[in-house]
Amino acid sequence: MQSVHLEKLSDIQCQPESQLKFITEAWLQIVECRCVLKWTYAYGYYLPEHEHSKRQFFEYLQGEAESGLERLHQCAEKELHVYLNVEGQSKDFNEFRTKLAGLTR
Known part of the structure; x- marks a missing residue:
C-alpha cells in the first residue's frame, strides 16, 4: 500500500x-x-x-469491535480503490479522508 498505491494516489x-x-x-x-x-x-x-452475563457482555463487546474493524477495513480497502481507479482528481476525496480518519480514531 505504502510503496505502490500512495504514489499513484x-x-x-x-x-x-x-x-x-x-x-x-x-x-x-x-x-x-x-x-x-x-x-x-x-x-x-x-x-x-457459570458467569453467563459476563460472557454475554464480553461477546457483545467483541462483536462491536469486529463490526467497527470491518467498517474501517472496508473503507481503507474497497472505498480507497475507487480513488485509485479514477481518471483525474475526485471532488469526493476530502469526504473519504474525513470518513477514514474518523473510523481510524
Whole structure:
C-alpha cells in the first residue's frame, strides 16, 4: 500500500504523499486491531461458564469491535480503490479522508 498505491494516489489526486499519511495510519490501526481481536478469542475461551452475563457482555463487546474493524477495513480497502481507479482528481476525496480518519480514531 505504502510503496505502490500512495504514489499513484498522490499523482491522481494532486496531493503530496505527506497529505496521504491518514491512509497509512488506517492500515497500521487495522493490523493492530486484528492482533488485539485475535487474542480476545483466547480470553473468551477461558471465561468461566457459570458467569453467563459476563460472557454475554464480553461477546457483545467483541462483536462491536469486529463490526467497527470491518467498517474501517472496508473503507481503507474497497472505498480507497475507487480513488485509485479514477481518471483525474475526485471532488469526493476530502469526504473519504474525513470518513477514514474518523473510523481510524
